Amino acid sequence: MPSRAATLTLAGISALLALRPFGPADRVADLVTLPSRVAAPLGLPATIVTRTRVPSTSGADEKQLALEASFSARLERAVLRSAWPRAVELKSEVAPIPGEVDARLGRSRDTIRVRVAEPDRVELGQPVVAGDVYVGRVSRIPFREPLPDEPGPLERLMRATGLSSPPLPPPRDAVDVSLVTGPDQRVGGLVREDQEGFPCAMVVGGLTWRPDDLVWLAVHAPERRSTRKGIVVVSEPLGLERDFESLGEGFLIGELQEEEVVRPGEPMTRRILGIQPPIDFRAGINQVLVLAESEGGVEVDHDRLRDALPVVPVLEDGGWGSARLLVTGDATPWRSTLRVNRGSRDGVAPGAALVEGVRLAGRVSDPSPMTSAVATVFDPGFHVNVLAQAVDAPDAAPLAMGRLTSEGRAPDGSLLMRWFPDAGTAWPEWALEPDGSDVSREVQVTLWTGSGMVRVPRGLRIGRVTIPAGARPASRVLGKIADRVGDVVGEEVPAIDAGILLRVNETASLRGPFQVRFGGARLSREGAGQ
Amino acid sequence: MKRVVGFVLVAVWVALACAAQVTLLAFGPWVDIGTASVTRALVPDLGICVLVAAVARVGRRDAVGLAVAATIGRAAFTGAAPFAVLAGSIVVAFMAGSLGRMAELDRPFLRVTSAGLGALVFSAWLLFVDFVRADEARASGALSFGEVGLELTWAPLATAFTTALVAFALWPMLRVLPGLRRLERPAF
Numbered sequence: 022m023p024s025r026a027a028t029l030t031l032a033g034i035s036a037l038l039a040l041r042p043f044g045p046a047d048r049v050a051d052l053v054t055l056p057s058r059v060a061a062p063l064g065l066p067a068t069i070v071t072r073t074r075v076p077s078t079s080g081a082d083e084k085q086l087a088l089e090a091s092f093s094a095r096l097e098r099a100v101l102r103s104a105w106p107r108a109v110e111l112k113s114e115v116a117p118i119p120g121e122v123d124a125r126l127g128r129s130r131d132t133i134r135v136r137v138a139e140p141d142r143v144e145l146g147q148p149v150v151a152g153d154v155y156v157g158r159v160s161r162i163p164f165r166e167p168l169p170d171e172p173g174p175l176e177r178l179m180r181a182t183g184l185s186s187p188p189l190p191p192p193r194d195a196v197d198v199s200l201v202t203g204p205d206q207r208v209g210g211l212v213r214e215d216q217e218g219f220p221c222a223m224v225v226g227g228l229t230w231r232p233d234d235l236v237w238l239a240v241h242a243p244e245r246r247s248t249r250k251g252i253v254v255v256s257e258p259l260g261l262e263r264d265f266e267s268l269g270e271g272f273l274i275g276e277l278q279e280e281e282v283v284r285p286g287e288p289m290t291r292r293i294l295g296i297q298p299p300i301d302f303r304a305g306i307n308q309v310l311v312l313a314e315s316e317g318g319v320e321v322d323h324d325r326l327r328d329a330l331p332v333v334p335v336l337e338d339g340g341w342g343s344a345r346l347l348v349t350g351d352a353t354p355w356r357s358t359l360r361v362n363r364g365s366r367d368g369v370a371p372g373a374a375l376v377e378g379v380r381l382a383g384r385v386s387d388p389s390p391m392t393s394a395v396a397t398v399f400d401p402g403f404h405v406n407v408l409a410q411a412v413d414a415p416d417a418a419p420l421a422m423g424r425l426t427s428e429g430r431a432p433d434g435s436l437l438m439r440w441f442p443d444a445g446t447a448w449p450e451w452a453l454e455p456d457g458s459d460v461s462r463e464v465q466v467t468l469w470t471g472s473g474m475v476r477v478p479r480g481l482r483i484g485r486v487t488i489p490a491g492a493r494p495a496s497r498v499l500g501k502i503a504d505r506v507g508d509v510v511g512e513e514v515p516a517i518d519a520g521i522l523l524r525v526n527e528t529a530s531l532r533g534p535f536q537v538r539f540g541g542a543r544l545s546r547e548g549a550g551q
Numbered sequence: 552m553k554r555v556v557g558f559v560l561v562a563v564w565v566a567l568a569c570a571a572q573v574t575l576l577a578f579g580p581w582v583d584i585g586t587a588s589v590t591r592a593l594v595p596d597l598g599i600c601v602l603v604a605a606v607a608r609v610g611r612r613d614a615v616g617l618a619v620a621a622t623i624g625r626a627a628f629t630g631a632a633p634f635a636v637l638a639g640s641i642v643v644a645f646m647a648g649s650l651g652r653m654a655e656l657d658r659p660f661l662r663v664t665s666a667g668l669g670a671l672v673f674s675a676w677l678l679f680v681d682f683v684r685a686d687e688a689r690a691s692g693a694l695s696f697g698e699v700g701l702e703l704t705w706a707p708l709a710t711a712f713t714t715a716l717v718a719f720a721l722w723p724m725l726r727v728l729p730g731l732r733r734l735e736r737p738a739f
Contacts, residue, residue, distance in 0.1 A: 025645075028614055028615055028641060028645055029645065031615060031641060032638050032641040032642050032645070033638075035634045035635075035637045035638035035641065036634075036635075036638040036676075038634040039632050039634040039635035039637075039638055039680050040680060040683050040684070042632070042634075046634070047632075047633075047634075050633040050634055050637075051633070053619070053622075053623065053633070054622065054623050054626035054633050056562070056623055057562075057566065057623050057624065057625075057626035057627040058627065060562075060563070060566035060567075060570070060624065060627045060628075061627045063566060063567060063570035063627075064570050064573055064574075064627070064628060066570070066574040066577075067570070067573040067574040067576070067577040070574060070577035070578060071577045074577070347627070348573065348627060348628060349577070350573040350574075350576055350577050350628070351573065351576075351628065351629050351630050351631075352569045352572050352573055352576070352596070352598065352625060352628045352629045353629055353630070353631055353677055353697075354576060354579075354582075354588055354591035354592040354594060354706060354710070355582060355588040355591070355592070355678075355681075355697070355699060355703050355706060356582065356629075356630055356631075356681075356697050357581075357582040358629070358630035358696075360627060360628075371694055372694050384694075384696070386630050386694075386696040386697075387630060387632065389626075392627070394629075394630035395630075396630060396696035396697065399581070399582060400582070400630075400696060400697060401582065401583065401584040401588070401697070401698050401699075401700065402584075402685055402695070402696065402697055402698020402699075403696065426698075428583060428584040428585075429581060429582045429583030429584050429585075429587065429588070430581035430582060430583060431581070431583075432580065432581065432587075434581065437583065437584075475694065
């Protein structure tokens with residue numbers, strides 16, 4: 022029997038492993054708690070009680086679920102089309118390669134992984150755009166340059182004992198894109214007409230310091246020091262080593278602005294100059310185009326390419342498997358979780374989506390070998406990248422709402438989600454008042470998952486909500502400017518700091534039947550080359 | 552072998568207790584980031600009651616074994632990390648065992664104190680783990696689940712209060728749960 026010191030040491034080690042998860046130790050813990058699977062049916066009474074209390078607007082019959090699946094496909098088509106520029110004209114020799122944003126890479130917020138339709142045509146340094154907006158460049162093609170696998174002695178021992186495994190080879194269709202927000206990224210920019218009517222060339226890249234969460238791109242070496250306002254577009258007329266750096270010419274970078282701020286600890290105000298991008302780099306990029314030259318410089322029919330994009334319905338790519346509910350509820354009173362009968366032995370990984378029809382029910386938080394704990398959408402802190410589709414215009418370009426965070430359930434059972442409108446992308450016309458005041462109109466929308474989340478495909482339904490009137494996006498002016506690149510900007514308006522609490526109805530009922538996402542992160546596409 | 556069966560039975564009793572706890576929570580208000588979750592915290596932690604009663608019967612020497620059994624029993628009914636539950640269970644068992652060395656835990660005051668204190672420490676610890684993990688995930692962009700609001704600071708106190716009351720009321724039954732006799736050690 023352990024001594025007092027040994028007992029307390031064991032408690033300390035367990036506490037440390039709780040605060041700093043360590044993969045092999047978690048696997049051992051999963052094996053030790055495996056027998057608890059047998060006790061799961063004891064949770065049946067809780068499941069029955071919860072089912073009787075779920076509001077009638079949640080859940081749907083088969084016909085409704087099939088209809089929702091068709092709306093998901095329409096959303097997907099709208100997202101694919103939205104990646105194509107409207108105001109900027111693509112050069113005829115450009116053959117864009119569509120790419121779907123996968124997820125952020127580890128801790129880096131300035132690099133995203135994109136799954137492209139034609140990986141063989143992608144080259145390092147090619148510009149990447151989303152609609153009319155310049156996003157960044159291709160910085161790495163993992164399949165062609167995989168990271169070396171050099172395990173140390175401990176890692177070799179853990180692999181030999183089955184507690185660890187070698188890294189999976191990177192998928193063929195994945196490319197890494199360094200966003201223009203990265204500190205080492207630079208792109209040539211041009212203000213065609215500033216506040217005094219003069220042009221001004223500059224270099225753009227990285228972030229300018231700001232006292233709040235707004236993202237401003239940094240300006241380097243402006244040609245004219247007096248330029249303070251203007252629309253900045255990509256301008257790299259002198260191609261360097263590779264011609265395709267000029268393929269991004271004319272794409273929008275953002276709106277040059279100046280603001281007076283006070284830095285903490287300093288008595289005086291400072292003037293900061295930066296570029297506000299019309300896109301939410303954190304959670305608003307869903308579909309991009311990698312700009313590549315056509316083979317042999319042949320002219321490309323962009324309209325035909327854009328309209329011929331293949332769409333795979335979100336539940337039909339073969340990456341899903343059925344899951345049965347074991348327990349609804351959590352002994353921890355501030356959590357909303359459930360447990361299903363699929364685990365890591367079936368290929369379930371942390372973060373995998375759990376769906377009810379096409380409705381998102383939650384994400385796997387802790388897979389053990391035979392079961393998985395799932396954090397439901399009602400779990401406070403559950404966050405998801407969201408696209409909003411107008412109920413009366415399901416084929417229009419969706420609104421990228423950015424990241425919404427769950428705050429649990431309202432007493433009537435609806436889902437509460439916190440939304441920061443100033444973090445979103447430039448808003449589409451259907452979301453704004455028609456009088457040109459650049460504030461939101463009250464509009465009923467369907468919320469869907471966006472891209473950029475590990476093991477959560479785009480196009481899963483979250484619910485239905487009414488966006489309130491009067492919300493103002495920070496990049497509202499550029500919502501108009503995207504149609505008229507080259508205009509001088511209007512005035513700034515303050516963003517809403519506390520966000521807006523939305524009540525979402527028609528959510529998942531958590532009754533099942535469920536499907537859980539297995540293995541691969543993204544939907545298969547024709548020619549994806551997986 | 553007899554002792555192994557004893558620990559398995561403790562895990563079963565903890566599982567039953569947690570299942571009852573989850574059922575009681577299902578009748579309560581929905582989970583939210585504020586006061587509703589504090590109200591939910593008024594549901595007593597029955598798993599802790601069973602653990603403390605087992606330690607009272609068996610002694611501090613088996614604190615680790617009982618804590619592991621409690622962790623296994625609770626695992627199916629919580630999304631909390633197993634190591635967080637294990638660390639909390641070890642501390643609760645150790646505390647109850649230490650109190651039991653000073654005087655019999657069967658005394659009403661001590662049974663209330665050990666169960667209430669145990670629930671307070673356990674709940675506060677799980678809250679702390681969720682807070683730290685959410686905070687780190689916000690900074691690093693990693694996956695995280697379970698975010699705590701400031702109102703939840705009162706939740707451990709609410710749980711401790713009701714758990715103490717339940718321990719006071721149900722102690723005679725918890726003390727004689729089948730299987731605990733197998734874990735007793737002879738005095739000589």
